[in-house]
Amino acid sequence: MDDAPPGRGREVPGPGPVTGAGLLTALCAARERSAESHRADRLFEDRVAHVATELVGGPPRTPRRPGERSSGERATGERASAMSELVALRTRFFDDELRAASGQCRQVVLLGAGLDSRAFRLDWPQGTEVYELDRGDVLRFKRGVVARAGQEPRCTRVEVAADLRGDWPGALRAAGFNPWRPTAWAAEGLLPLLSRTENDQLLSGITAMSAAAGRLVADHFDSALREALERTAMTEVLRAVGASWNSTLEAPQEWLAPHGWAFGLTDPRELARRSGREISGVFGSRAHGAGHLWLLSAVR
Known part of the structure; x- marks a missing residue:
């Protein structure tokens, strides 16, 4: 694996074909992170997402009739x-939680890493190892994007080609992961795309590989929010790339506690306030039976 920027006279590899739901959903998130990076009041800057979006133009947006805007766009005008x-x-949220966790956890595992660029843009403590676990086709595409972006990791970065529905723990150990060291696990935008059974299996695998003081950062939502999301452009975009919401989480306590995890929740509205933003649409209201977006930070 070569993550260094290309030298003088060396041909930069292309990112490869854009196929498969996993890669296309990664590009959906990358496009939004690229857009955020161009804001004057940006919360982060993501060069990898920018280059990926430039190279392929991003996945398709939801079709609109001329002059039509979504309810979220109408409510926020020219805002996102x-x-x-x-x-x-x-x-x-994930940036802040992983930074905090890295004070004690020198191993970080990005599950379903996609085009995540935290290995390149966060300031990690010396000795941190970041394992990026995803399917081989996604990692190959990302390798071409990283080369074109000229990014260098700020930690020891390890690619782990594995399917989360297979023996990903074995692949992680084979790549050098040490289950006896405290580890921070990140599952960003992942759990809703897996079935409840797959999420249970994933959590069992994480727990079995977690030493004391391990951390888990994840997001999910309940069935009420899923129902609300069915009427939004977000779901239409997922369907356009061949993906869908496959599970909900009604009670985080009932899911995490039996595995020995204590957890806290971050209110999306409070996170928006701290970030100087306003969160709109289905994520900004708990009234009239609206659902819950769970931003989870757990410790073992």
């Missing part, structure tokens, strides 16, 4: 759509 707001704030 509800999807853009969610991705930006969620990214900020």
Whole structure:
């Protein structure tokens, strides 16, 4: 694996074909992170997302009739759509939680890493190892994007080609992961795309590989919010790339506690306030039976 920027006279590899739901959903998130990076009041700057979006133009947006705007766009005028707001704030949440966790956890595992660029843009403590676990086709595409972006990791970065529905723990150990060291696990935008059974299996695998003081950062939502999301452009975009919401989480306590995890929740509205933003649409209201977006930070 070669993550260094290309030298003088060396041909930079292309990113490869854009196919498969996993890669296309990664590009959906990357496009929104790229848009956030261009804001004057940006919460982060993501060069990898910018280059990926430039190279392929991003996945298709939801079709609109001439002059039509979504409800989220109407409510916020020229500000970001509800999807853009969610991705930006969620990214900020994971950034903050992983920075805090890295004070004690020198191993970080990005599950379903996609085009995540935290290995390149966060200031990690010396000795931190970041394992990026995803399917081989996604990692190959990302390698070409990283080369074109000329990015160098700020930690020891390890690619782990594995399917989360397979023996990903074995692949992680084979790549050098040490289950006896405290580890911070990140599942960003991942759990809703897996079935409840797959999420249970994933949590069992994480727990089995977690030493004391391990951390888990994740996001999910309940069935009420899923129902609300069915009427938004976010779901239409997922369907356009061949993906869908496959599970909900009604009670985080009932899911995490049996595995020995204590957890805290961050209110999306409070996160938006701290970030100087307003969160709109289905994520900004708990009235009239609206659902819950869970931003989870757990410790073992």
